[in-house]
Amino acid sequence: MFLPAQPIYPVAGIREIEARAMPGAKPSLMERAGRAAAEDAVRLIMDRPGPILVACGPGNNGGDGFVLARHFRQAGREVVAAFADDAARFPADAATAYANYRNSGGDTVSSLPAAPADGWALVIDALFGIGLTRPLEGRYAQWVDSLSRVPSPRLAIDMPSGLDTDSGRVLGTCFRATHTTTFIALKPGLLTLDGPDHAGEISVQRLDVDAAGWLQPLGRAVRPSLFAHRLQPRRRNSHKGSYGDAAILGGAPGMCGAALLAARAALWLGSGRVFAGLLDDAAPRVDVAHPELMLRAASALPEQLSALAVGPGLGQSDSAHGLLSAAITRDLALVLDADALNLLAADPALQAAVTARSAPTVLTPHPSEAARLLGCDTATVQNDRLAAALALSGRLRAHTVLKGCGSIVACPDGRWFINDSGHPGMASAGMGDVLTGLITALLAQGWDAECALLAATHLHGCAADRLARDGIGPVGLSAGELIGAARSLFNGWLTEAARNGF
Ligand SMILES: NC(=O)C1=CN([C@@H]2O[C@H](COP(=O)(O)OP(=O)(O)OC[C@H]3O[C@@H](n4cnc5c(N)ncnc54)[C@H](O)[C@@H]3O)[C@@H](O)[C@H]2O)[C@@H](O)CC1
Numbered sequence: 001m002f003l004p005a006q007p008i009y010p011v012a013g014i015r016e017i018e019a020r021a022m023p024g025a026k027p028s029l030m031e032r033a034g035r036a037a038a039e040d041a042v043r044l045i046m047d048r049p050g051p052i053l054v055a056c057g058p059g060n061n062g063g064d065g066f067v068l069a070r071h072f073r074q075a076g077r078e079v080v081a082a083f084a085d086d087a088a089r090f091p092a093d094a095a096t097a098y099a100n101y102r103n104s105g106g107d108t109v110s111s112l113p114a115a116p117a118d119g120w121a122l123v124i125d126a127l128f129g130i131g132l133t134r135p136l137e138g139r140y141a142q143w144v145d146s147l148s149r150v151p152s153p154r155l156a157i158d159m160p161s162g163l164d165t166d167s168g169r170v171l172g173t174c175f176r177a178t179h180t181t182t183f184i185a186l187k188p189g190l191l192t193l194d195g196p197d198h199a200g201e202i203s204v205q206r207l208d209v210d211a212a213g214w215l216q217p218l219g220r221a222v223r224p225s226l227f228a229h230r231l232q233p234r235r236r237n238s239h240k241g242s243y244g245d246a247a248i249l250g251g252a253p254g255m256c257g258a259a260l261l262a263a264r265a266a267l268w269l270g271s272g273r274v275f276a277g278l279l280d281d282a283a284p285r286v287d288v289a290h291p292e293l294m295l296r297a298a299s300a301l302p303e304q305l306s307a308l309a310v311g312p313g314l315g316q317s318d319s320a321h322g323l324l325s326a327a328i329t330r331d332l333a334l335v336l337d338a339d340a341l342n343l344l345a346a347d348p349a350l351q352a353a354v355t356a357r358s359a360p361t362v363l364t365p366h367p368s369e370a371a372r373l374l375g376c377d378t379a380t381v382q383n384d385r386l387a388a389a390l391a392l393s394g395r396l397r398a399h400t401v402l403k404g405c406g407s408i409v410a411c412p413d414g415r416w417f418i419n420d421s422g423h424p425g426m427a428s429a430g431m432g433d434v435l436t437g438l439i440t441a442l443l444a445q446g447w448d449a450e451c452a453l454l455a456a457t458h459l460h461g462c463a464a465d466r467l468a469r470d471g472i473g474p475v476g477l478s479a480g481e482l483i484g485a486a487r488s489l490f491n492g493w494l495t496e497a498a499r500n501g502f
């Protein structure tokens, strides 16, 4: 069964949901949060004796920590609560949680104690959650760095302290959790940029709050349930014309491989016919490993195509510019990747032509390509990946995937998705070309741009994950190896969809 695509909210959304859910909530959200985190914590200490260290901060995240600490005390477990701020300045709920903890006999220490001889059973970070507003420094930075080095399970409450909830940026320094219990719903920062390196395994505790019922989410985690309705079995009475003509335009001298990788991926993901238009006059006229591909001169692609990708190995020559310009005016589903994006960034007339298109356009920038398109630097894109992807989709009226750790898929209407499949073994040349081929294949088979982009992006990462589980990667995984795994997984999804009656 396909899992639902969980909603994701930035801080403003979580605050709005809290405000609606809070009044009169019984037990209070903080009581529920502390208890839910304690339940996750219990699973981590099943076979680990010894004391638990809870580091509590000055706000409601610290309050959650005191609720959790009280539960463990009451269950007879030894807890050390480190708290170095002024309890008189706690917000109301945290003040109650602190008082209840003290009334249960709990004490606090104002500096981080040395680890006991047999180590901590568990270290819990309840310093800062979604209320982090500035970089960690001084004592809290030292606490976070030293807690991150503890060789025990490390649980972050709501967010790893130091991680910006909306962007996944590290502010100063950040707790490195092995597990994170996050409340109400997922947050973007847990899933993109530096989030996955700091959050570890994520458990969402909804606290009996129906988030989507309060506030329609604009963001969701990518899961096959989003495109399961497109996973239709092939009609027996069909032929190659039923599955579209896909083409890849690129392959300038020295970069033919990029176009061939994309073309091979398009073939193995089910396009009826695949053409590659190559700019290099000396390019081979047959791909001997995949003779099914039809290799042509770049100017000799067929007039009738179902989907066209421009960019893999395209280069930025005048002829590349001319071919791109002509492609943009064609009335077919278009994927723009790599140097097609760089040419686009440098030419406002091409941008205007993209904006004017009525057929679907898909953009696949990595952060530097996105920066060129937006006229900013790469750091600015990475500081707010979500905003960058949405800005591109809005400006160019295109579906966009901003690639990298936690790829962001943005739609022109302002909805967005974060993909959590994949791993750093994919940081190797040619991976983007394969993604382009997968997207093009689905577009050629008649999928709409949103579903094609979501499915291809998720599949690309899932294929890499599957290979890594078999020891093919993360180190040394090559882009070409991904294609077979993607095909196999995609066929598995088709079987699963048929079993579930989609
Ligand atoms: N509001 C609610 O009803 C609920 C909140 N919950 C918890 O409350 C958290 C949010 O609470 P808060 O809004 O109090 O925020 P936090 O507890 O995340 O942090 C805010 C406090 O930290 C200070 N601060 C921010 N950045 C700092 C920095 N770099 N260095 C030093 N101090 C810094 C702020 O001045 C403020 O005192 C959530 O993440 C969650 O853990 C949960 O209990 C669920 C219910």
Ligand SMILES: Nc1ncnc2c1ncn2[C@@H]1O[C@H](COP(=O)(O)OP(=O)(O)O)[C@@H](O)[C@H]1O
Pocket (backbone or CB within 6 Å): 338, 366, 403, 404, 405, 406, 407, 421, 422, 423, 424, 425, 426, 427, 428, 429, 430, 431, 432, 433, 434, 435, 460
């Ligand atoms: N650390 C990572 N985690 C997850 N995915 C990654 C990571 N690094 C790269 N990828 C994925 O690999 C692909 C690389 O694409 P790109 O940078 O265009 O490479 P190339 O141009 O060499 O083909 C993208 O889909 C990207 O999301």
Ligand SMILES: [K+]
Pocket (backbone or CB within 6 Å): 061, 125, 126, 127, 128, 129, 156, 157, 158, 159, 160, 161
């Ligand atoms: K925290």
